[in-house]
Amino acid sequence: MPASNAWNINYLTLFFKRDLLLCNEHLVSVTMAEYDESWRESDLTVLFLSGAPLKNLSWEGIVDISTVQGQEKLLHSTILHNTCTQFPLDAEYRRKFLKKVIDAVESCNTEVCEELYTSYVDCLTEASTKSEFSYKSYYLHSIRKYVTLMESSIFLCSGTTGLTTWQGAKVLADWCIRNKALFTNKRIIELGAGIGLSGIIVVKSCDPLSYVFTDYHDKVLKILNYNVGLNFSELPVIHTDNSEILNDSLMLPSRFVSGRTDISVDRIDWTDEYGLNAVMKDSGVFDVILAADVVFEPSIICSLVQTLSNIMHVANQANTRCVAYVAVAVRNRETFNQFCEELTLKSFQFQELEISLPCMFYIDPIFTVKLLKIVLDTMKS
Structure with a gap:
């Protein structure tokens, strides 16, 4: 099925009529009679x-x-x-x-x-005393546990859109679970991690060697850091009042461990190459770049693509083939086309990957979500 038409399907119908159930990291066939x-x-x-x-x-x-x-x-x-x-x-x-x-x-x-x-x-x-923040919990069939996130109920909050879970993050997380082998034992960095859904699910489901969550906005980083701690700390501190989180100072990078996966949360400004280099010096070379819902504002596209280029060039110099997977909820076709054009100008090769249906997380069917695999064309760069 073409990706452009993929989400024009009634999710709930698919959800209850599917004939495959993801369980214990294996796909087990079941019939409707067994439901x-x-x-x-x-x-x-x-x-x-x-x-x-x-x-x-x-x-x-x-x-x-x-x-x-x-x-x-x-x-x-x-x-x-x-x-x-x-x-x-x-x-x-x-x-x-x-x-x-x-x-x-x-x-x-x-x-x-x-x-x-x-x-x-x-x-x-x-x-009657509505809070700006609340929780949502996403079930992982493979480990039979929930990933719980604090997030904002407001689309644009505190001058940023990064305090809520967007559609692309769910699609990226779903695709990563289905393609676990691509991320096992890999060193991964996520750009624009937001509140952390994709990365937390990848760490819990795919067993990477290391995972670096990055974002830029102060409040996003504080909520992101809280969510990572909530899901990976042995004794997480649970807050019902988000002001406690937002008012606390945050020292970056912050570090966590899950099994054998080293986890960190850090700040990256895509316009600041020095800051990016500091993160790479601290974390080393990356095998994989993940990003979701970062292609929405034309003014940041050049900086985003340059950041991809910088990370991949460093990996290339270390004889490492770095691959990026970017999930894009296409709200404006011109913005998406600008992103693709900028990738071509910066000597990238990219292809659209097939997205499996139904997604194991609810996806709003009004959005078209595209997933791109991006690599550096070493013959041109």
Whole structure:
């Protein structure tokens, strides 16, 4: 299927009708008859905890909300799930979900259980003092664990778009999981890591030798550093008030370890070659560059491509073939074309890679996401 048409497919239909389930790092064939009640319930939980649009959440055929037991089961699979109580989603999102459930129960001329009403009142109170930040959790079937991130519910926050998870990051993470061998034992740097979804998933799923998360904006780096610590520290500090994170000073690079993977968070200004060289001097040569949702503003494209060039030239001098994988949600065709033209001018070779469907993370179908493999043409450079 052409990538340009890939996301014009109803995600939820694919999600429940797929015939492959990623489990224990192997693809195991299953039939629809083998989709038992508990498995489907688990997938409703997965969609809910990742903050998927409410219109895509359905409990029909999963629980019977006309009974008190069914309502309680639905609550404990979503609002009262352990992950949601420890890392709560946006209060307004939870309130709207509960209102949807209550309306559905009442339309059946059925009594709404006390626990459902209590949860709704709690969310009403919490939503009245709305916080800028909340949590979303993304399930990794291969390790049967969640990656949890603090992120902003506001598209443009504090002068940056880097405080929320964009579509390209989900596509890149999904593709990396499916192509694990390309990243195992590799030294990886991520440009414009944002709040960290792609990189955290790659470290947890692909066993790289090292991983360097980079960004530039102060607030993005603080939230990124918190999220990396939340997922990799032995005793993570859990915050419900983001002001504690944003007001703390941050010493970079910060370092973590996951198994045998060395992890660091650092600052890179794409217009500052000296700063980039300092990061490479500290971390060494890179085998892989990852980036998602970094091609959206024409004014930064030249600096981005120059940064790719600088990293790859250093690797080339060390006889290392460095490869970049860049996921782009194409919102403006002219901007994407400018990126491709700049790659050609800087002696890069690039190709569009096939994206597998369905993606294991919810993707907004209105976006076209392209994934490019980029290498330096050593004959021209």
